[in-house]
Amino acid sequence: MTQPVYMQEFREFAANGGGEGPSWLLPLRRSAIDRFAALGFPTPKNEDWHFTSVSPIAEREFRVAPAARIVKLSPADIAPLTFGRADWIRLVFVNGRFSSTLSSMAQLPAGVRVLDLATAARDEPGLLERHLGKIADYQHTAFTALNTAFMRDGAVIHISPNVELDTPVHLLFLSAGDASGNAAHLRTLIVAEHHARATVIESYAALSGAAGYFTNAVTEAVLGDGATLAHIKLQGESERAFHVGTLQARQARDSHLVSFSYAAGGELARTNIYTFLGGDGSGATLHGLYLLDGTQHVDQQTRIEHASPNTFSREVYKGILDGASHGVFNGQVYVRPEAQKTDGKQENNNLLLSPQARVDTKPQLEIYADDVKCTHGATVGRLDEVALFYMKSRGIGADMARKLLTYAFAAGVIEAVGVAEIRTELQALTLKRFTGAAAGL
Amino acid sequence: MRPVIGGRLLVVGYWWLVVEQYQLGRDNVLDIRNLQARVAGNDILKGITLTVNAGEVHAVMGPNGSGKSTLAQVLAGNPVYEVTGGTVTFDGRDLLALQPEERAQAGVFMAFQYPVEIPGVSNAYFLRSAYNELRKARGQDEVDPLEFLDIMEKNLTLVDMDPAMLNRSVNAGFSGGEKKRNEILQMAVLRPRLAILDETDSGLDIDALRVVADGVNTLRRPDNAAIVVTHYQRLLNHIVPDFVHVLSAGRIVKSGGKELALELEEKGYDWLEAPAEALA
Numbered sequence: 001m002t003q004p005v006y007m008q009e010f011r012e013f014a015a016n017g018g019g020e021g022p023s024w025l026l027p028l029r030r031s032a033i034d035r036f037a038a039l040g041f042p043t044p045k046n047e048d049w050h051f052t053s054v055s056p057i058a059e060r061e062f063r064v065a066p067a068a069r070i071v072k073l074s075p076a077d078i079a080p081l082t083f084g085r086a087d088w089i090r091l092v093f094v095n096g097r098f099s100s101t102l103s104s105m106a107q108l109p110a111g112v113r114v115l116d117l118a119t120a121a122r123d124e125p126g127l128l129e130r131h132l133g134k135i136a137d138y139q140h141t142a143f144t145a146l147n148t149a150f151m152r153d154g155a156v157i158h159i160s161p162n163v164e165l166d167t168p169v170h171l172l173f174l175s176a177g178d179a180s181g182n183a184a185h186l187r188t189l190i191v192a193e194h195h196a197r198a199t200v201i202e203s204y205a206a207l208s209g210a211a212g213y214f215t216n217a218v219t220e221a222v223l224g225d226g227a228t229l230a231h232i233k234l235q236g237e238s239e240r241a242f243h244v245g246t247l248q249a250r251q252a253r254d255s256h257l258v259s260f261s262y263a264a265g266g267e268l269a270r271t272n273i274y275t276f277l278g279g280d281g282s283g284a285t286l287h288g289l290y291l292l293d294g295t296q297h298v299d300q301q302t303r304i305e306h307a308s309p310n311t312f313s314r315e316v317y318k319g320i321l322d323g324a325s326h327g328v329f330n331g332q333v334y335v336r337p338e339a340q341k342t343d344g345k346q347e348n349n350n351l352l353l354s355p356q357a358r359v360d361t362k363p364q365l366e367i368y369a370d371d372v373k374c375t376h377g378a379t380v381g382r383l384d385e386v387a388l389f390y391m392k393s394r395g396i397g398a399d400m401a402r403k404l405l406t407y408a409f410a411a412g413v414i415e416a417v418g419v420a421e422i423r424t425e426l427q428a429l430t431l432k433r434f435t436g437a438a439a440g441l
Numbered sequence: 442m443r444p445v446i447g448g449r450l451l452v453v454g455y456w457w458l459v460v461e462q463y464q465l466g467r468d469n470v471l472d473i474r475n476l477q478a479r480v481a482g483n484d485i486l487k488g489i490t491l492t493v494n495a496g497e498v499h500a501v502m503g504p505n506g507s508g509k510s511t512l513a514q515v516l517a518g519n520p521v522y523e524v525t526g527g528t529v530t531f532d533g534r535d536l537l538a539l540q541p542e543e544r545a546q547a548g549v550f551m552a553f554q555y556p557v558e559i560p561g562v563s564n565a566y567f568l569r570s571a572y573n574e575l576r577k578a579r580g581q582d583e584v585d586p587l588e589f590l591d592i593m594e595k596n597l598t599l600v601d602m603d604p605a606m607l608n609r610s611v612n613a614g615f616s617g618g619e620k621k622r623n624e625i626l627q628m629a630v631l632r633p634r635l636a637i638l639d640e641t642d643s644g645l646d647i648d649a650l651r652v653v654a655d656g657v658n659t660l661r662r663p664d665n666a667a668i669v670v671t672h673y674q675r676l677l678n679h680i681v682p683d684f685v686h687v688l689s690a691g692r693i694v695k696s697g698g699k700e701l702a703l704e705l706e707e708k709g710y711d712w713l714e715a716p717a718e719a720l721a
Contacts, residue, residue, distance in 0.1 A: 390557035393517050394571035394627060395545035395578070404562055411561025
C-alpha cells in the first residue's frame with residue numbers, strides 16, 4: 001500500500017497551493033486526508049468492492065501533474081472529441097489540469113454560471129461553501145476522500161431557478177503526452193436550482209496511447225425542486241489507465257436525474273452513480289453501457305436511495321464482454337421506511353462474446369417500506385438464436401447476423417441518450433466496433 | 442380398354458407425347474419427397490410429398506399439431522428442426538443442404554408467424570442488408586441507401602405502410618398487424634421465387650388480413666410460387682389457391698382444389714383425422 005505516498009504528497013500540497021481559496025477549504029482537505037488515512041484503499045472484503053480489487057491502483061504511485069508538465073494542445077487536437085459542436089459550452093482539462101485556452105465559456109446565457117473550480121473558489125466562495133463536500137461522501141469512501149483532499153481542477157456549473165439551458169455543458173478530461181504516473185483528482189459541482197434544466201457531459205479520453213495514469217473524479221450534483229439534470233458520462237480512457245469516477249446527487253421534490261454512463265476504456269475502471277431521492281415525487285433514470293475486451297476490468301455501481309414517498313427509479317445497464325474481460329454490475333436500491341409508493345425497476349443484461357469473458361451482476365434491493373413496487377432482473381447470455389435465424393432467413397449471413405445483433409444489443413440502450421450528437425457518435429462507434437461498418441443504420 | 446389401331450393410335454401417341462413434354466417442361470419450383478422431420482425428439486413430419494410449380498399457390502391446412510408450421514420452418518431451414526428423411530429439391534438444387542441464408546439467397550422466403558423484434562437495427566438497414574445480400578449472391582452490384590429508398594417507396598404503398606416505419610427498429614413495438622405487414626413488405630422487396638406464409642393470418646383483423654392478401658396477390662406472377670400455411674379458410678377467400686392440402690399427424694391426408702378449403706370450413710377437420718395408413 002502506498003498510502004504514505006499520498007500523505008507525503010498532501011503535506012507538500014497543503015504547504016504549496018492547497019491552502020489557496022476560502023478559509024474553510026484547507027480544513028476540509030485535512031479532514032478528508034485523515035479519513036483517507038483511516039479508511040485506506042478498499043479491499044475485496046469491503047462489500048462495495050467485492051468483485052474488484054484496486055490493488056493495481058494502490059500498489060502504484062500516482063502524483064498530481066506539476067503545471068510544468070502540462071502538454072500544449074491546439075483546438076485542432078481536440079476537435080475529434082467535440083462531437084462536431086465547437087459551439088457548446090466546454091471546459092477542457094489536460095492531464096488533470098484546467099486549460100483555459102482550449103475551453104470556451106464565453107457565450108453563457110443569463111442565469112448560467114460555468115467556471116473552473118479554482119476560479120470558482122476565488123469568485124464564488126459562497127456557492128462552494130454551501131455545497132462542496134456536502135454531497136459526495138468522503139467519510140466512508142476512500143477515493144472520494146482522496147479526491148476531496150487534492151481537488152483543485154474541475155468545473156462548477158450553476159443554473160439559476162427556472163432557467164432552462166438548452167446547450168449542453170461539455171467537460172472534456174484528456175490525457176495527452178507522457179501521462180504515465182499522473183493522478184487527476186477532478187472535482188465538479190453541478191447545482192440546478194428549482195425548476196432549472198441542464199445537460200452536462202463528462203467525457204474522458206486519451207490522446208496519449210497506452211499511458212498508465214489514474215483518474216479519480218468526483219462530481220457532486222444538487223437538484224432543486226422540479227429541476228432536471230441530464231448527466232452523460234463517456235469513459236474512454238487509455239487502455240492502460242485506471243479510472244474511478246463518482247457522480248453523487250441529492251434530489252429535492254419532483255426533480256429528475258437522467259444519467260447515461262458509457263464505459264469502454266481503462267485497464268481497471270469503476271464508475272459510481274449514486275443518488276439520494278430526498279424529495280417527494282423525485283426520480284432517477286439511469287442507463288448504462290459497458291463494452292469490454294482484452295483483459296479489462298470494468299465495474300459499475302449504482303445506488304439509488306429512495307428517502308421520500310412517491311419516488312421512482314428506472315435503470316437499464318447493458319454490457320458486452322469479449323476477450324478475457326471482466327465486468328461487474330452492482331445495482332443497489334435502498335428504500336427507506338418513509339419512502340412509501342416507491343416505484344423502482346432495474347435491469348442488467350450482459351452479452352458474453354467469448355468463453356473467457358466474465359461478468360458478475362449483483363442486483364441489491366433493500367426495502368424497508370411496505371407499500372412499494374420494485375422489480376429487478378439480470379441476464380447473462382449469448383445471442384438470441386431465434387433472432388439469428390430470422391436474419392439468416394432474409395439472406396443475411398451468419399457472421400453478419402451475429403455482428404448486427406451484437407450491435408443491436410448495445411443500440412437498444414444508446415437510444416436513451418438525449419443528446420443527438422452523442423447518440424449518433426455512440427451508434428457509429430459501436431457499429432464500427434461490432435460490424436466493421438463505417439456508417440449508416 | 443378398347444383396342445386402338447392405326448392412325449388413331451398415332452394421334453393418341455402424339456398427344457400423349459405433347460402432354461408428357463408439357464409436364465416435363467413445367468417450371469418446377471419445389472419438389473418435396475417423403476419429407477420427415479422431428480423437434481425435441483418428437484416426430485412431426487412423417488412423410489410429406491408435394492410438388493409446387495411456377496405460377497401456383499398451394500394452401501396447406503390442418504389442425505393444430507398437424508405439422509403444417511413445421512413444414513414451413515423446415516423449408517426455411519430453422520435449425521430447431523431435424524430432418525430425418527426424404528428430399529427437397531428447389532429449382533433443381535438440394536434445398537436441405539443449404540444454410541438458411543443460402544436458401545434465402547436462392548429465392549426462398551418465409552413470412553414468420555411470430556416476426557422477431559430486433560431493437561437497435563432499423564427496418565431500412567435490415568431490409569437493405571438483406572436486399573444487397575441477395576444481389577451479391579446473384580452477382581449483382583449492391584444498391585446504396587438512396588437507390589434503395591426508391592425501391593422502397595413502391596413497396597410501401599403496396600402494404601399501406603407509413604415510410605416512418607422504415608426508421609423504426611425491426612418489428613420493435615409494432616402491433617401484430619404491423620408486424621405481418623412488415624413481413625409482406627420484406628417479401629415484396631426481396632421478390633422470392635418461393636414464398637411461404639406461415640400462418641400469416643393468425644391474429645389479424647379483417648383490414649390487416651386484406652392488406653396482407655392484397656400484397657400476396659399483387660406479387661403473384663407466372664414465374665413464382667407460394668405456399669400458404671393457414672389454420673382458417675378465411676385467408677383463402679382473399680388469396681385463392683390452386684391447390685389445397687390437408688395435413689394430419691404429419692402427413693398430407695387429402696389434396697384438392699380451392700373448394701376443399703370451403704369443405705373444411707363447413708365440416709371442420711374431424712372427418713379427415715383418419716390417418717394416412719388407411720390410404721396407403
